[in-house]
Amino acid sequence: MATLPSHGLRSLTTARPWLLNRRPSSTFASLSSSSMAEDSAEAPQPSASKPSKSNKSYFPKRGQTLELLCESLAFKGKGLCKVADTGFVVMCDRALPGERFIGRVTRKKENYAEVTKLKTISPHWDFVDAPCEYSSYCGGCKTQNLSYEAQLSAKEQQVLELVTHVGMFSSKELESLDIMKPIVPCDIQFHYRNKMEFSFGSHEWLPTESLSEKQDGNESYALGLHAPGFFDKVLNVNKCLLQSEPANMVLAAIQDCWRDPQLGLSAYNVHSHAGFLKHLMLRTGRDVKTGLPELMVNFVTSSYKPELLGPLVDKISPVPEVVSIMNNVNTSIGSTSVGEEEYTLYGKSTITEILRGLTFQISANSFFQTNTRQAEVLYKLIEDCAGLRGDGSEVVLDLFCGTGTIGLTLAQRVRHVYGYEVVAQAIADARLNAKLNGIHNATFVQGDLNKIDESFGNNFPKPDIVISDPNRPGMHMKLIKFLLKLKAPRVVYVSCNPATCARDLDYLCHGVIEKNIKGGYRLKSLQPVDMFPHTPHIECVCLLELC
Numbered sequence: 001m002a003t004l005p006s007h008g009l010r011s012l013t014t015a016r017p018w019l020l021n022r023r024p025s026s027t028f029a030s031l032s033s034s035s036m037a038e039d040s041a042e043a044p045q046p047s048a049s050k051p052s053k054s055n056k057s058y059f060p061k062r063g064q065t066l067e068l069l070c071e072s073l074a075f076k077g078k079g080l081c082k083v084a085d086t087g088f089v090v091m092c093d094r095a096l097p098g099e100r101f102i103g104r105v106t107r108k109k110e111n112y113a114e115v116t117k118l119k120t121i122s123p124h125w126d127f128v129d130a131p132c133e134y135s136s137y138c139g140g141c142k143t144q145n146l147s148y149e150a151q152l153s154a155k156e157q158q159v160l161e162l163v164t165h166v167g168m169f170s171s172k173e174l175e176s177l178d179i180m181k182p183i184v185p186c187d188i189q190f191h192y193r194n195k196m197e198f199s200f201g202s203h204e205w206l207p208t209e210s211l212s213e214k215q216d217g218n219e220s221y222a223l224g225l226h227a228p229g230f231f232d233k234v235l236n237v238n239k240c241l242l243q244s245e246p247a248n249m250v251l252a253a254i255q256d257c258w259r260d261p262q263l264g265l266s267a268y269n270v271h272s273h274a275g276f277l278k279h280l281m282l283r284t285g286r287d288v289k290t291g292l293p294e295l296m297v298n299f300v301t302s303s304y305k306p307e308l309l310g311p312l313v314d315k316i317s318p319v320p321e322v323v324s325i326m327n328n329v330n331t332s333i334g335s336t337s338v339g340e341e342e343y344t345l346y347g348k349s350t351i352t353e354i355l356r357g358l359t360f361q362i363s364a365n366s367f368f369q370t371n372t373r374q375a376e377v378l379y380k381l382i383e384d385c386a387g388l389r390g391d392g393s394e395v396v397l398d399l400f401c402g403t404g405t406i407g408l409t410l411a412q413r414v415r416h417v418y419g420y421e422v423v424a425q426a427i428a429d430a431r432l433n434a435k436l437n438g439i440h441n442a443t444f445v446q447g448d449l450n451k452i453d454e455s456f457g458n459n460f461p462k463p464d465i466v467i468s469d470p471n472r473p474g475m476h477m478k479l480i481k482f483l484l485k486l487k488a489p490r491v492v493y494v495s496c497n498p499a500t501c502a503r504d505l506d507y508l509c510h511g512v513i514e515k516n517i518k519g520g521y522r523l524k525s526l527q528p529v530d531m532f533p534h535t536p537h538i539e540c541v542c543l544l545e546l547c
């Protein structure tokens with residue numbers, strides 16, 4: 001038997017009143033398991049409750065203003081609101097539970113509408129002052145002025161809604177069998193991100209109330225985060241409370257000088273494709289010997305002109321934590337930060353980080369969990385779910401292994417780890433990380449898990465434990481079918497998208513009737529984890545056991 005996860009952390013909702021007192025109708029009521037496409041692993045989309053008799057004919061017009069009450073947070077952290085007397089559902093970014101406000105309809109969907117908030121009439125229940133000056137319009141944090149406890153309970157409720165309405169598990173079984181665990185909070189709510197990517201913009205985006213401050217020339221260049229939903233609008237940011245203090249020192253030093261016309265630097269324009277500076281990526285790791293922070297600064301530029309970056313390098317290299325300054329050159333017109341060529345401008349080309357006692361080497365473009373501190377907690381939960389015997393006899397299959405971090409942290413206690421991942425560079429990093437930590441019982445293979453065929457599984461022995469950690473679209477039907485045929489005794493499903501997680505749990509446990517596929521697993525535990533406070537993101541660790 002696998003050990004059920006324990007984390008020894010505070011339980012926020014001991015009584016979980018929402019488990020007993022749930023609303024009868026739900027935003028997720030019409031999310032059906034059939035929303036899974038055979039050929040693409042798409043996320044189930046939000047859709048509003050079916051209009052009741054009284055609201056059947058009601059549909060607001062685009063541009064119409066409405067008085068609304070936000071009931072809860074739903075998909076992507078949007079506020080789920082109802083139009084008074086009609087029950088009609090609208091979704092609104094940055095509307096918070098209990099808030100009464102005036103909104104304008106911006107978009108009509110099949111059976112709900114999207115609105116923009118114009119004016120708050122009365123604030124939400126758990127209002128706190130947001131410490132960040134950009135919080136009301138930055139695309140990064142959306143719920144900074146909702147108390148952290150309220151953020152956690154909203155996330156927990158969202159997972160429960162999805163697992164009941166998409167996953168088709170009854171709230172009764174989730175409760176009576178103690179399947180659904182209380183969300184694990186993040187013990188630090190700021191400065192938790194080890195990686196931030198800022199964009200350079202040729203025109204600073206300003207919220208409507210600040211438009212009078214509009215400037216011209218280099219003064220209008222911006223370096224910061226994108227306005228919500230816009231790839232071409234950059235909000236200038238001098239400090240981000242989610243990243244480390246040394247990273248903020250570097251950001252401030254760059255902001256201090258990069259617009260100086262004498263430096264001849266220009267921001268890349270995503271429309272005209274002219275300009276030099278595209279992105280600034282700041283990654284914080286740790287010196288393995290001293291445990292002190294070490295910083296990588298990565299300039300992504302549209303061409304290779306190191307002489308132009310020289311003054312910036314001179315300005316930031318004296319910051320004691322800066323150990324690496326890189327230049328990724330990306331000549332494509334896309335907005336990706338991965339360059340076709342990479343140059344080291346100062347110091348070393350990688351930084352290090354320690355996770356569950358192992359050392360990981362991180363290059364500018366390698367994937368690494370972005371909240372290191374909470375990744376320790378997450379990986380401990382995964383290990384607890386894996387329920388390893390520890391006698392070195394078991395085989396682990398690590399699907400969507402990235403740079404191999406999960407598998408490698410388990411490798412010392414098992415016979416062999418087999419990791420699969422689509423990104424070739426991540427596989428190279430995984431092999432390097434294995435070597436760096438003296439691990440010889442891990443094999444990492446590059447491959448697309450959406451395109452597996454009958455031969456998948458021929459190259460590794462039947463695993464005792466499968467870890468599956470897909471990105472947001474979840475698992476492809478081909479992989480679901482493979483797992484149901486493989487019949488590994490235990491599957492640990494790690495998810496960063498509770499909607500696709502709920503769908504895949506449904507498939508693995510209940511099968512897919514319309515495709516004549518029988519389920520084969522029992523959900524033993526579902527543990528939400530908050531990796532990213534103030535954002536809508538929710539991580540879940542689920543343990544499934546073969547029936």
Ligand SMILES: C[S@@+](CC[C@H](N)C(=O)[O-])C[C@H]1O[C@@H](n2cnc3c(N)ncnc32)[C@H](O)[C@@H]1O
Pocket residue numbers: 367368369399400401402403404405406420421422423426447448449450451469470471496
């Ligand atoms: C959420 S990350 C998990 C990474 C890793 N397990 C960790 O904890 O660091 C998901 C990984 O799945 C990989 N991936 C996405 N689609 C894939 C596919 N079709 N086949 C294989 N790997 C894929 C991504 O490149 C990414 O590394």
